Amino acid sequence: MLLVIIRTLILYMATVLLLRVMGKRQIGQLQPYELVVIIMISELAAIPMQNTGIPLLYGIIPIFVLVAAQVALSYISLKSQKARGFICGKPSILIAKSKVMDEELKRLRYNMNDLLEQLRQKDIPDITDVEYAILETSGQLSVILKSHKRPVQPEDLKITTEYEGLPITLVLDGRIIEENLERVNIDVNWLENQMEKHQIKSVQDVLFAIIDTRGQFYYQLKSLAE
Structure with missing residues (x-):
């Protein structure tokens, strides 16, 4: 039983790692050849899990080969428009x-x-x-x-809007994201002053805190149940 668990965990981690190499697209965004690779990977990973008599490498090597083929096809379709039309099809x-x-x-x-x-x-x-x-x-x-x-846009009405940009997360689940502080050129002292202004006792009490492009500080505390 222990052997089955270990083999399953190894195959699971190997499959997840190799699927990460394939990219982040969702199922509905996959090209046909990518969907075929995922289906075949799931089948190949299941066989060594069920049959401990099959060497683990017999499951990992074919999965690695399939992912390598998928990456190669993706690279070819990226570089060649003709190959892209043949591999992915056309709208x-x-x-x-x-x-x-x-x-x-x-x-x-x-x-x-x-x-x-x-x-x-x-x-x-x-x-x-x-x-x-x-x-x-x-x-x-x-x-x-x-x-x-089409829905009316501010530009249609000749209305000028302010730039919004992307809010930056400063605190996430009670932990300060120091690299994001550097991105917006603020330090921990500024964050502590904001927390003191909003009567936040500890950063560990903060579920998340962000700053928008206008410099506005927004936060939410963790629930008391936690």
């Missing part, structure tokens, strides 16, 4: 100026019910509001609405 226009490209639907074996369902999921019940609908290589549907149907 397909399903709707152009509110007209459904029925020949393209037939070629992709993509029926109207699927198309209308995808539009409804994007809160677009009326196909006449669509300028373009593009089926991406990942299988997701991108929709571009007609200009008069």
Whole structure:
């Protein structure tokens, strides 16, 4: 039993490490060849877990080879546009100026019910509001609405907005993120002064604290149950 547990943990850590090498894309964003690699990795990892008579390397080596092949294909598709079209495919226009490209639907074996369902999921019940609908290589549907149907932006109303940027986390789960303090050119003394101003007794009581691009300090304390 102990041997099974150890083998399982080794395979689990090896698989997680190699999947990290593949990148951070979610399942819905994977290209077909990447999805195939993940399915095959799961099968290869399961075999040595179930059968202790199979050497552990017989599971790890094929997984390593698959990940190396995936990384190589990704690099090739990054450098060559022709290879990218062959490996990943090309986006397909399903709707152009509110007209459904029925020949393209037939070629992709993509029926109207699927198309209308995808539009409804994007809160677009009326196909006449669509300028373009593009089926991406990942299988997701991108929709571009007609200009008069798009949400109004401040720029449309000639309204000038302030730059927001990205808030920087200063404290996370009771621990000061010193590298982030350096990024915004502040020190621990400034943070301690802010905590004192807001009557925070200890940094360990802080769930998170951030500073926005306007220099505003915001925080939340841990719950009393903790």
